[in-house]
Each structure stands twice: as structure tokens, then as C-alpha cells.
Amino acid sequence: MWTVDAMPDLAGRTAVVTGANAGIGFPTALELARHGARVIVASRDQDKGRAAAARILDQAPGGHAEFERLDLADLGSVRAFADTMRSRLDGLDLLINNAGIGMIPRQTTADGFEMQLGTNHFGHFALTGLLMPLLLVRPGARVVTVASDAHKFGRLDFGDLELREGYGRMSAYGRSKLANLLFAFELQRRAGSRLLSVATHPGVTATNIMKLGPLTGVLNALLRVAVQPAEAGAVPSLYAATSPDIRGGEFVGPKLKKPAISAAARDEALARRLWTVSEELTGVEFRDLVSR
Numbered sequence: 001m002w003t004v005d006a007m008p009d010l011a012g013r014t015a016v017v018t019g020a021n022a023g024i025g026f027p028t029a030l031e032l033a034r035h036g037a038r039v040i041v042a043s044r045d046q047d048k049g050r051a052a053a054a055r056i057l058d059q060a061p062g063g064h065a066e067f068e069r070l071d072l073a074d075l076g077s078v079r080a081f082a083d084t085m086r087s088r089l090d091g092l093d094l095l096i097n098n099a100g101i102g103m104i105p106r107q108t109t110a111d112g113f114e115m116q117l118g119t120n121h122f123g124h125f126a127l128t129g130l131l132m133p134l135l136l137v138r139p140g141a142r143v144v145t146v147a148s149d150a151h152k153f154g155r156l157d158f159g160d161l162e163l164r165e166g167y168g169r170m171s172a173y174g175r176s177k178l179a180n181l182l183f184a185f186e187l188q189r190r191a192g193s194r195l196l197s198v199a200t201h202p203g204v205t206a207t208n209i210m211k212l213g214p215l216t217g218v219l220n221a222l223l224r225v226a227v228q229p230a231e232a233g234a235v236p237s238l239y240a241a242t243s244p245d246i247r248g249g250e251f252v253g254p255k256l257k258k259p260a261i262s263a264a265a266r267d268e269a270l271a272r273r274l275w276t277v278s279e280e281l282t283g284v285e286f287r288d289l290v291s292r
């Protein structure tokens with residue numbers, strides 16, 4: 001069984017990890033730094049992001065971690081982050097689209113998108129497109145998108161992207177995770193051999209996202225001791241980001257098994273349509289990739 005000890009030396013590689021200050025993102029960023037990568041801790045909260053970068057430097061002596069502010073629920077912030085990366089980096093080897101929000105009451109992003117789809121999908125779609133020039137100059141660059149088994153209860157209705165009617169916390173989360181999978185697979189089809197795009201399902205993991213769900217405090221507490229720790233949830237992302245055995249377009253799950261993929265997530269016409277709609281709504285186009 002693959003473990004983080006099998007990760008290669010990442011000296012000279014640069015990685016951006018979104019949501020690296022907490023949950024699954026923190027051990028993902030920590031292990032990348034421990035193995036020599038320069039890690040950008042991309043977080044929406046300055047204090048939490050700086051503290052996480054400091055913890056990484058503490059736990060990975062000689063490592064390199066730096067905070068940069070990124071709020072995926074605000075396309076202005078996504079653009080500012082990408083501008084900073086383009087001015088500071090000469091290439092990007094790993095983009096880990098990890099950050100996520102889940103199972104919250106209906107809210108909207110700064111740009112008016114339903115919050116779960118806006119943060120988990122539109123924010124990462126725009127970020128990936130804006131960072132594409134940095135990724136494409138690095139041979140073997142990888143984009144890892146953290147999706148979920150929860151994609152199975154997601155449905156995409158382009159006539160009601162705002163979910164103004166009949167909003168459900170879980171169904172909105174499932175929809176955003178379905179969009180993550182459709183995006184990861186479509187990115188691979190458009191990128192061809194120029195980069196690897198891989199999706200992951202971490203498995204049920206004790207992180208803050210669970211506190212936001214509809215469970216009560218006691219049930220949340222029980223669940224948190226019954227499920228795997230964040231370090232285990234990071235393993236699929238770290239495997240997808242660094243294993244030589246991975247192929248583009250794969251979906252990696254807990255214990256590195258291949259989770260079932262719903263018919264909707266395999267639907268190439270749906271993926272193409274989501275891509276077009278995402279380009280229109282975010283104003284970010286992937287000009288360097290093949291159009292389909």
C-alpha cells in the first residue's frame with residue numbers, strides 16, 4: 001500500500017494548495033513541503049493562512065511555505081491571487097484544488113453565484129484557467145481537484161444555477177462536487193498530454209466541513225471520533241499529485257481505490273456545457289487548451 005513515505009523528492013517543484021490552512025489541505029501542504037516542494041498556502045483568512053505556513057515551516061524544517069490570500073468566493077480575489085503568482089513564479093508544477101465549503105444555508109458569492117457551486121467549482125475553474133500559463137511551462141504539471149463521493153446526489157440544472165427554488169444544503173454540495181468531477185475530467189480531455197488532471201475523494205474525514213452539516217453537536221462529536229483523521233484524507237491528493245503510477249482523468253479514493261463515478265459525472269456533453277457556462281460566467285477562458 002502506497003504511503004507518503006513513497007513520495008519522490010520534490011525539490012525545485014512549486015505547489016499551490018487551496019484551503020491549506022485547515023482540514024485535509026493542511027497535511028497535504030505539509031507533506032509536499034516535507035518532500036522539498038515550495039508550497040503556496042492559499043487561504044481566505046490572513047491570520048489562519050500565516051499561522052498554517054508557520055506551522056509547516058516548524059514541522060518541515062528546511063521546507064518552504066508562504067501564505068498568499070485567496071478567496072474563491074470572490075473572482076476579484078482569484079484574479080489578484082493569480083496576478084501575484086504570475087509575477088512571483090516562473091512556473092507551477094502542482095495545483096491542488098482542495099478548498100471547499102459544504103452543506104451551508106443558501107448564500108451567494110461576491111459575484112452572485114450560489115455559494116457552494118461558486119466556491120467549490122467556479123472559483124477553482126477560474127483559478128485553474130488563470131494559472132494555466134504557469135502550469136503549461138512545467139513538463140508533467142498536475143492539477144488535482146478534490147471532489148467527493150457526494151457527487152452522486154448532485155444534479156446540474158442550467159436553468160436554475162442559482163438554486164433560488166428548493167435549495168437543499170446536501171444537494172447543493174453534491175452539485176458542486178459533481179461540477180468538480182466534470183471539470184477535472186474535461187480538463188484532461190482538453191489538455192491532452194500537456195498536463196495531468198486527476199480528481200480525488202478523500203473519504204469521510206474529521207474536518208471543519210462536517211461541523212457545518214445538518215447534524216447536531218453530539219452527532220458531530222461522535223462522527224469526528226469515528227472517521228479518519230485529516231492526514232488520511234490527504235493521502236489520495238498526495239498520491240494523485242506525486243505518484244508515477246497515476247494517469248490523467250483518474251478518480252482516486254480512500255485507500256487509493258477507484259470510487260464509483262455517476263453517469264452524470266461521465267457525461268461528456270454535460271461537461272462541455274458546464275465548461276462553456278463556466279467560461280461565460282467567470283470571464284476566464286482556457287485559451288491555451290484545445291476547444292471542444
Ligand SMILES: NC(=O)c1ccc[n+]([C@@H]2O[C@H](COP(=O)([O-])OP(=O)(O)OC[C@H]3O[C@@H](n4cnc5c(N)ncnc54)[C@H](OP(=O)(O)O)[C@@H]3O)[C@@H](O)[C@H]2O)c1
Pocket residue numbers: 018019020021022023024025042043044045048070071072073074097098099100101102119146147148149201202203204205206207208209210233
Ligand atoms: N471531510 C470530508 O469528509 C470530505 C469528504 C469528501 C470531500 N471533501 C472535500 O475535501 C476538501 C477539503 O475539505 P475539508 O474536509 O478539509 O474541510 P475544512 O476543514 O472545512 O477545510 C476547508 C478549507 O477550505 C477553505 N475555504 C472555504 N471557503 C473558501 C474560500 N471561499 N476561499 C478559500 N478557501 C476557502 C477553508 O478556509 P477557512 O478555514 O477559512 O474556512 C479551509 O481551509 C473540500 O473540497 C471538501 O469538499 C471532504
